[in-house]
Amino acid sequence: xxxxxxxxxxxxxxxxxxxxxxxxxxxxxxxxxxxxxxxxxxxxxxxxxxxxxxxxxxxxxxxxxxxxxxxxxxxxxxxxxxxxxxxxxxxxxxxxxxxxxxxxxxxxxxxxxxxxxxxxxxxxxxxxxxxxxxxxxxxxxxxxxxxxxxxxxxxxxxxxxxxxxxxxxxxxxxxxxxxxxxxxxxxxxxxxxxxxxxxxxxxxxxxxxx
Amino acid sequence: xxxxxxxxxxxxxxxxxxxxxxxxxxxxxxxxxxxxxxxxxxxxxxxxxxxxxxxxxxxxxxxxxxxxxxxxxxxxxxxxxxxxxxxxxxxxxxxxxxxxxxxxxxxxxxxxxxxxxxxxxxxxxxxxxxxxxxxxxxxxxxxxxxxxxxxxxxxxxxxxxxxxxxxxxxxxxxxxxxxxxxxxxxxxxxxxxxxxxxxxxxxxxxxxxxxx
Numbered sequence: 001x002x003x004x005x006x007x008x009x010x011x012x013x014x015x016x017x018x019x020x021x022x023x024x025x026x027x028x029x030x031x032x033x034x035x036x037x038x039x040x041x042x043x044x045x046x047x048x049x050x051x052x053x054x055x056x057x058x059x060x061x062x063x064x065x066x067x068x069x070x071x072x073x074x075x076x077x078x079x080x081x082x083x084x085x086x087x088x089x090x091x092x093x094x095x096x097x098x099x100x101x102x103x104x105x106x107x108x109x110x111x112x113x114x115x116x117x118x119x120x121x122x123x124x125x126x127x128x129x130x131x132x133x134x135x136x137x138x139x140x141x142x143x144x145x146x147x148x149x150x151x152x153x154x155x156x157x158x159x160x161x162x163x164x165x166x167x168x169x170x171x172x173x174x175x176x177x178x179x180x181x182x183x184x185x186x187x188x189x190x191x192x193x194x195x196x197x198x199x200x201x202x203x204x205x206x207x208x209x210x
Numbered sequence: 211x212x213x214x215x216x217x218x219x220x221x222x223x224x225x226x227x228x229x230x231x232x233x234x235x236x237x238x239x240x241x242x243x244x245x246x247x248x249x250x251x252x253x254x255x256x257x258x259x260x261x262x263x264x265x266x267x268x269x270x271x272x273x274x275x276x277x278x279x280x281x282x283x284x285x286x287x288x289x290x291x292x293x294x295x296x297x298x299x300x301x302x303x304x305x306x307x308x309x310x311x312x313x314x315x316x317x318x319x320x321x322x323x324x325x326x327x328x329x330x331x332x333x334x335x336x337x338x339x340x341x342x343x344x345x346x347x348x349x350x351x352x353x354x355x356x357x358x359x360x361x362x363x364x365x366x367x368x369x370x371x372x373x374x375x376x377x378x379x380x381x382x383x384x385x386x387x388x389x390x391x392x393x394x395x396x397x398x399x400x401x402x403x404x405x406x407x408x409x410x411x412x413x414x415x416x417x418x419x420x421x422x
Binding site: 039068069070072073076077080081083084087088091092094095096098105106177180181 | 213216217220221224225228231232235236238239240242243246250326327329332334372373
């Protein structure tokens, strides 16, 4: 194990974002987009991928400049860097992929206020070299995308009877409109946090017994 | 280097570099974004006036407010309808609609949502074909109405989106306001008269030159 410790720890940085520190459910960060844009799978995945893109670059840049930034002004510096990336992403989409930009609408600019970005900058990128920061960004970004897709699937299935606009439940199914409204977001979010906590406490309990 | 200088330099450098990068990207991206918008506008005009082959822009100032309409013309240069933009507040921001009105000034030929920032999954369904399509052929005068949870009964009604009444209402209200404004600015008789005057001199339309 000790021989390939480097690879193992990179893998661990990546993997932690997928379960152990999956952003909305375990860190309870980035809850705003998690609640707001997950009423369909497509919206959730689009938001997740846009966030992944910004997180990837912000972790790289912040990790690269971490030694030159004074600790007192680091937050201001990070916010400017994140805002720069989000604006670039927004303009790029509007110029090159107008259809996607239109579908995402105001979500892209909203990434600026996603706490996951500042959270990862503070908790990881400013203390670690570039390579681990990349793995951290990929893991957390994919975990976030997965979470939004899961939320989106549940809400779209119950709220519209479809997944990715593809009708799953027949005409007998009366859509629960509440699921696509904000109240439904809180219900699904709470349910998933409870479920994930239950599963991990069971897992821990099991390990302790052994 | 003392700490204050370092802090100062940090922020100045980051701000300046970010500003420079954004300026450079904006310089490249803005013409593309404008071109996309123009293309979208053109496409929308042909969507709401399906039988138009070309169009010309007509502007007029009424009560210090400029009213712009796009008159669609077919291959034989006959006017097929007018299109215009209807803006107004929705649930969260502006809802911009391109409206196509028949030359009889009574029926809508179609609509296309151009801008909207409504709630994803609810209000933003106003830009889905299922909602936009409802406006095809309905009566726009005296006004368009919406009803909830039922199929439309009258020729001037559409069905609102369940859970998104405010957004549906915004579309209908914007259309009604714009139709009223355009009808006031361009009374039917005047459009027909202008049609005869403008056509030979028009630079907006390539086909108009041949026709003149």
